[in-house]
Amino acid sequence: xxxxxxxxxxxxxxxxxxxxxxxxxxxxxxxxxxxxxxxxxxxxxxxxxxxxxxxxxxxxxxxxxxxxxxxxxxxxxxxxxxxxxxxxxxxxxxxxxxxxxxxxxxxxxxxxxxxxxxxxxxxxxxxxxxxxxxxxxxxxxxxxxxxxxxxxxxxxxxxxxxxxxxxxxxxxxxxxxxxxxxxxxxxxxxxxxxxxxxxxxxxxxxxxxxxxxxxxxxxxxxxxxxxxxxxxxxxxxxxxxxxxxxxxxxxxxxxxxxxxxxxxxxxxxxxxxxxxxxxxxxxxxxxxxxxxxxxxxxxxxxxxxxxxxxxxxxxxxxxxxxxxxxxxxxxxxxxxxxxxxxxxxxxxxxxxxxxxxxxxxxxxxxxxxxxxxxxxxxxxxxxxxxxxxxxxxxxxxxxxxxxxxxxxxxxxxxxxxxxxxxxxxxxxxxxxxxxxxxxxxxxxxxxxxxxxxxxxxxxxxxxxxxxxxxxxxxxxxxxxxxxxxxxxxxxxxxxxxxxxxxxxxxxxxxxxxxxxxxxxxxxxxxxxxxxxxxxxxxxxxxxxxxxxxxxxxxxxxxxxxxxxxxxxxxxxxxxxxxxxxxxxxxxxxxxxxxxxxxxxxxxxxxxxxxxxxxxxxxxxxxxxxxxxxxxxxxxxxxxxxxxxxxxxxxxxxxxxxxxxxxxxxxxxxxxxxxxxxxxxxxxxxxxxxxxxxx
Ligand code: SF4
Numbered sequence: 001x002x003x004x005x006x007x008x009x010x011x012x013x014x015x016x017x018x019x020x021x022x023x024x025x026x027x028x029x030x031x032x033x034x035x036x037x038x039x040x041x042x043x044x045x046x047x048x049x050x051x052x053x054x055x056x057x058x059x060x061x062x063x064x065x066x067x068x069x070x071x072x073x074x075x076x077x078x079x080x081x082x083x084x085x086x087x088x089x090x091x092x093x094x095x096x097x098x099x100x101x102x103x104x105x106x107x108x109x110x111x112x113x114x115x116x117x118x119x120x121x122x123x124x125x126x127x128x129x130x131x132x133x134x135x136x137x138x139x140x141x142x143x144x145x146x147x148x149x150x151x152x153x154x155x156x157x158x159x160x161x162x163x164x165x166x167x168x169x170x171x172x173x174x175x176x177x178x179x180x181x182x183x184x185x186x187x188x189x190x191x192x193x194x195x196x197x198x199x200x201x202x203x204x205x206x207x208x209x210x211x212x213x214x215x216x217x218x219x220x221x222x223x224x225x226x227x228x229x230x231x232x233x234x235x236x237x238x239x240x241x242x243x244x245x246x247x248x249x250x251x252x253x254x255x256x257x258x259x260x261x262x263x264x265x266x267x268x269x270x271x272x273x274x275x276x277x278x279x280x281x282x283x284x285x286x287x288x289x290x291x292x293x294x295x296x297x298x299x300x301x302x303x304x305x306x307x308x309x310x311x312x313x314x315x316x317x318x319x320x321x322x323x324x325x326x327x328x329x330x331x332x333x334x335x336x337x338x339x340x341x342x343x344x345x346x347x348x349x350x351x352x353x354x355x356x357x358x359x360x361x362x363x364x365x366x367x368x369x370x371x372x373x374x375x376x377x378x379x380x381x382x383x384x385x386x387x388x389x390x391x392x393x394x395x396x397x398x399x400x401x402x403x404x405x406x407x408x409x410x411x412x413x414x415x416x417x418x419x420x421x422x423x424x425x426x427x428x429x430x431x432x433x434x435x436x437x438x439x440x441x442x443x444x445x446x447x448x449x450x451x452x453x454x455x456x457x458x459x460x461x462x463x464x465x466x467x468x469x470x471x472x473x474x475x476x477x478x479x480x481x482x483x484x485x486x487x488x489x490x491x492x493x494x495x496x497x498x499x500x501x502x503x504x505x506x507x508x509x510x511x512x513x514x515x516x517x518x519x520x521x522x523x524x525x526x527x528x529x530x531x532x533x534x535x536x537x538x539x540x541x542x543x544x545x546x547x548x549x550x551x552x553x554x555x556x557x558x559x560x561x562x563x564x565x566x567x568x569x570x571x572x573x574x575x576x577x578x579x580x581x582x583x584x585x586x587x588x589x590x591x592x593x594x595x596x597x598x599x600x601x602x603x604x605x606x607x608x609x610x611x612x613x614x615x616x617x618x619x620x621x622x623x624x625x626x627x628x629x630x631x632x633x634x635x636x637x638x639x640x641x642x643x644x645x646x647x648x649x650x651x652x653x654x655x656x657x658x659x660x661x662x663x664x665x666x667x668x669x670x671x672x673x674x675x676x677x678x679x680x681x682x683x684x685x686x687x688x689x690x691x692x693x694x
Contacts, residue, residue, distance in 0.1 A: 007034045014465050014473040015053040016114060016458035017591045019344030020164075020186045021467025022049050023534075026057065026459065026478040033057040033459065033478065043534050044164055044467055050185035051589055058600030060457040060482070064441050067483045070452040075430070079452065084484060084493070091409075091451045092497035094434040095131070098407040106405055107434075108135025108396055111357040112412030113143075113346035116463025116475055118510035119488045120348070120355040121363060123411055126495040127390075129381040134368055134390030135405075138357035139413045140349045141393050142420070145676035146311040147342045148353055148365075150320025154328070155550075156557025157520075158353055158365055161327075161339035162303065163469045163536060163548035167194050169337025171300030174202045174292075176323065177230065177309020177682075181210040182588045184307075184343050184468075191305075192217050200299055202292045204233060205309060206583055207612075207654055208647045221292040224649055227583045228683040229282040231315045231567040232273075233289065234322035236282070238264075238565075239273040240293035241329050247297075248331030256328050256560040264325065264562040281567075283649070297330045301337030308345060309583075312682045314570045317675035322565040333560070334552045344468040346592070347458075351466030354521075354537070355514070359390035364518040376517050392677050393419065394670075397428030407434035409494070411487060412455060414443040414595060418657075420668040420679035421635050438490055441595055453490050454483035461486035463507045464529065470536045470547075472521075474529045570683050572671050574651075578633060578685035580617065581652050582667065590658040597658070609662040610643045612654040613688060618644045622690055630691035631655070633684050636666035639694040653688060661694065 007027035015022045023042025027034045036057050040047035059065075069087030070079040082090070098106050109127045111120040120138065127136040140148070148158035155161070167173075167190050180188035188211070195201050201219040203212050212222045225233050241247055242265045252261050271277055275286035275293075282289075296302045304327060310319045324340055332338035344350055356363035366373035369387045378385055391399060393415065399405035401424075408429075419425050429435055429448035437446045438453040446452055460481040466472050477486075485493070488510065492502050504510055508526040515521050522540035529535060535546035550556070574581060591597045611629055623629055629642045631653070640655065640662050648654050657664040671680040 005029050005034070011476050011478040012039055012474070013458065013476045013478060014347070015049070015056060016347050016465070017052045017056060018184055019347060019349055019468035020044055020184050021347060021465055021471055021473050022053050022186055023473060024049065024053060028478055031479045033060070041533060044469065044471055044473070045186045048186045048189060052591055052597060055600040056596070057459060059440070059596045060459045060479070062599040064599060065482060066440070066442055066452060066454050069454060072450055075448055075450065087451060087453060088493045088497045091434070091436050091453070091494055094450065095407050096498060098433055102404070102406050104132045105135060105390070107131055107407035108133065108137070108391060108405070109409035110393060110411065110413050110415065111136065111138045111352055113139050113349040113352040114412045115348065115352070115487055116461065116507065117348065117351040117355050117466060117472070117514065118463045118507040119411070119491065120352045120357050121510055121514055122488050122491045124356045124363070125381065126491055126500070128377070128385050129383055130495045130498050130500045132383070132386070134359045134386050134388065135396065136357055136390060137359055137393045137396070138352045139346070139418065140353050140357065141677065142418065142679050143308055143345050144311055144342060144349050144353070145358070145678045146316030146320050146673050148358070149317040149675045151324060151340065152365060154321050154324035154561050154563060155555050157550070159350060159470050159550065160341045160468055161333060161550045162341050163471070164190060165548065166303065166336045166339065167191055169301055170194055170199050170303045171337065172200045172202065172296050172302045174204065174296055174302065174304045175211060176204040176304065176306040178305055178307030178343050179205070179209045179585055180305070180343060181214070182586050183345065185588060187343065200295060202296060206649060206652050207585070220295060221288055223284045223288055223292055226281070226283040227581045227652060228313060228570045228572070229567070230310060230313060230319040231322055231565055232278045232282050233284060234319060234326065235268055235273050235565050235567060236275050236278045236289055237293040237296065238268040238322070238325055238329060240275065240290050241297045241326070242268050244294070246294065247329050251331030252328065255555065256562055260562050264564055267564045296326065302330055302332040303338050303341060305341045305343055307343045309682055311673070311678055312680060314671050314673060314680045315568060316673040316678050318565050321563040325562050325565065328560045328562055334549065336549065339549070342468065347467070348465040350468060350470060351464070354466060354518070359392055363514065364520055380513070380517065394672065394677050397425060400428040400431040403431065406432050408432060409436045409438070410445060411438045411491070414439070414445045416444040416448070417663065417665065418592060420665055420681060421670045422663060422666045423636060424670060438487065443595060456481040456483055456486045461488070461507070463488070464511065466537070471534050472524060472529065472537060473534045474526070570671060570680060572669055572680060572683050572685050574685045578687050580686050580688060582631070582633070582684040582686045583652060583654050583682045584657055584664060584668070585654065587656050587658065590656070592658070594658040609640055609656045609659045609664060611640050611688065612643050612645050612648045614646060614648050614650045614652070615644050616650045617653070617688070618642065621688060623688070628691045628693040630689050631667055631686055633667040633669060633686045635669045638662055638664065638666050639691050653686065
């Protein structure tokens with residue numbers, strides 16, 4: 001305020017960082033943000049925020065923003081600043097030229113979970129209706145794609161079952177593979193409040209996260225499992241519930257497929273799934289696992305909250321289905337205080353999946369082979385759509401290395417830093433004839449780009465984000481795009497340069513198209529959102545004010561499906577050369593690869609990426625606090641400093657991936673989830689040795 005003066009107007013908008021989706025008032029003076037204050041009427045945050053959101057506006061005005069388009073023939077050439085017209089014409093010509101030489105499937109694109117629903121809808125529309133193929137994917141590929149697969153298979157739709165308000169009615173909270181204190185701070189505060197009021201907590205995590213023991217909060221059980229053994233732990237919990245007669249049989253008979261339940265019950269009842277039999281594999285003491293399973297099944301309303309520690313594994317989808325199994329076994333679905341709650345990392349992971357960004361699904365999770373669903377879009381878009389799924393991100397990179405995939409449009413995503421096995425990503429990008437990057441800053445991926453299109457921040461556009469509880473929140477323009485165009489307008493320019501003939505003049509028209517084509521959004525409009533503040537999908541004739549809780553009277557798929565969850569060990573093995581297991585996570589003040597948070601005032605609180613190592617493992621390597629160490633895997637190596645702590649167990653090391661200097665994903669491997677290709681970021685066999693620094 002001292003710098004910019006007293007605000008003269010306020011605009012309510014939504015935080016562009018994590019999946020909590022906090023509402024803020026941007027307090028403005030002219031075209032400048034004076035401060036951001038959490039909005040007390042925001043349904044997701046009720047007047048609270050975390051340090052990231054409060055300072056988020058800082059990066060919009062940062063000097064590193066690239067505000068003019070740039071092109072170059074080869075990536076070894078210097079960038080040349082050009083007009084928007086020339087940049088778009090250049091990009092469109094190169095993409096069409098590639099299609100002429102290599103076929104229509106030789107190009108594709110990646111949407112961003114940072115962008116609005118309207119923007120991601122337009123990108124997948126451009127790829128399907130203008131490029132003419134299904135080579136569209138989203139950065140949700142590398143985080144919650146197993147949630148999509150697992151919850152769709154078991155419940156019938158790819159979304160969390162509850163609203164955040166449900167936490168007020170929780171008796172037993174199970175937190176698996178998530179660290180809400182750092183990743184979803186405002187939700188963590190609500191959870192802690194409930195725990196202080198007497199709810200019980202079970203934490204299943206290799207690391208002793210803050211929730212295990214923090215101010216006035218202590219978990220009833222912490223199951224410190226060995227990274228990569230989630231399926232074994234979840235299946236063993238089901239073993240206890242089934243063999244000790246703790247199932248909610250009435251719920252299962254009424255709501256689930258009984259024959260499938262019997263197959264599943266026979267499977268989990270096998271002795272090999274008992275806590276005693278799995279202890280050596282998982283590292284979880286049998287008595288603790290048994291007690292935790294009993295508490296979840298008998299302690300009243302049981303709610304499961306999970307994060308990327310569940311999904312980013314070779315069996316990520318299997319674990320998601322195992323979690324859904326636990327909820328169905330115990331009848332913990334369809335009312336306040338229960339359910340299965342994926343905590344989404346980015347602001348619009350839910351929305352980017354809802355909007356048809358995956359190569360196999362049209363908006364609303366309808367498979368591209370669904371003739372009826374395709375017809376809806378074909379009529380509206382005036383062209384036949386492909387019925388075969390397109391390429392996922394890793395397949396695009398593989399195909400690029402093989403020479404069959406030649407051009408890509410990447411909106412709001414730094415895949416070189418965020419995706420696993422950096423060397424392979426770089427090789428794929430380097431093999432393409434046309435890489436178009438649309439972003440705020442010249443990111444690492446842009447080093448391999450031929451066209452750079454400046455992106456706009458969340459403060460510079462209208463639209464909507466959908467948070468982790470399916471809540472559609474309005475994003476409102478508080479200042480004109482500094483780069484000249486909002487991201488949705490840039491996509492429209494490119495699509496039109498390739499012959500589309502689109503004429504959207506405001507994102508509300510795109511939302512109208514979403515509502516007209518996507519049943520779960522049928523009743524959504526900007527008028528409704530302005531009137532109600534926000535709304536949770538499904539929002540349609542049956543639920544005109546939205547649906548805070550799903551599967552109340554029946555599952556979306558009809559009967560709930562209990563799926564046999566066989567544990568299969570990851571191919572990523574420790575051995576004499578790589579004896580430790582690396583797992584990764586986030587810290588409170590930083591967001592993903594740090595492109596935005598490193599350029600805001602909250603970086604004052606930020607530390608570098610550090611490697612957490614147990615005292616025993618540090619001692620055997622002669623490592624002391626703060627020493628530089630070399631972290632190496634079969635994929636690559638990096639250097640960072642050590643923090644010696646018993647937050648990690650012996651044999652396990654941990655780091656964050658926020659800094660480009662560290663590039664932690666240099667060491668992560670190409671293993672991925674069997675169903676979705678979500679990378680196995682959470683399990684990498686590594687060696688750690690003292691070093692002299694980078
Ligand atoms: Fe809220 Fe998440 Fe933004 Fe923090 S980062 S203010 S918890 S939405």
